[in-house]
Amino acid sequence: DQQVKQNSPSLSVQEGRISILNCDYTNSMFDYFLWYKKYPAEGPTFLISISSIKDKNEDGRFTVFLNKSAKHLSLHIVPSQPGDSAVYFCAASGNSWGKLQFGAGTQVVVTP
């Protein structure tokens, strides 16, 4: 039973435009959320995170939004660049146990 869901397996976006990746979760005990980025033949690398006490966190071109009432978070990449082409994983955790639950990932392709 997947508690973290990324319902869009793929996303294609033009260079310079905004990429919006979505993630839904079912466990109301989750209070910490992360996004990881993964290139082929490499391990995931941490991108950005957000605590449940916030509804937005920004780091350069990357912004994560959290809507707790909807149990939904999104990652915005503005502007999208060719180097952003990768698989993006959403992950969630509760402070009381800490283990991460990952979504299935969204493949982003940024076209020139």
Next chain:
Amino acid sequence: NAGVTQTPKFRVLKTGQSMTLLCAQDMNHEYMYWYRQDPGMGLRLIHYSVGEGTTAKGEVPDGYNVSRLKKQNFLLGLESAAPSQTSVYFCASSYSWGMGNQPQHFGDGTRLSIL
């Protein structure tokens, strides 16, 4: 600047064979993890360790064993490989549970095929 190193990178086994995957980290992290990644499933936690000499089961532990004899190493063993264990295996490490400014750091994976 090695970070997390996994050995081997690729392996093909026959059903019933055994093998050990090695994970080594040079960041002095207390916590280490083994995940498997399958198509459409994301990463699922197999086993983890919160310190040298300790291990615990994750979400999908059946068919695997682990050992953490040294702080920097975390070994994943398959005693009798099965085709269902064909997957990409990732090791990760972190200071704590991998939140805040100290997220989990991942190795580049081991692609394992069981025939």
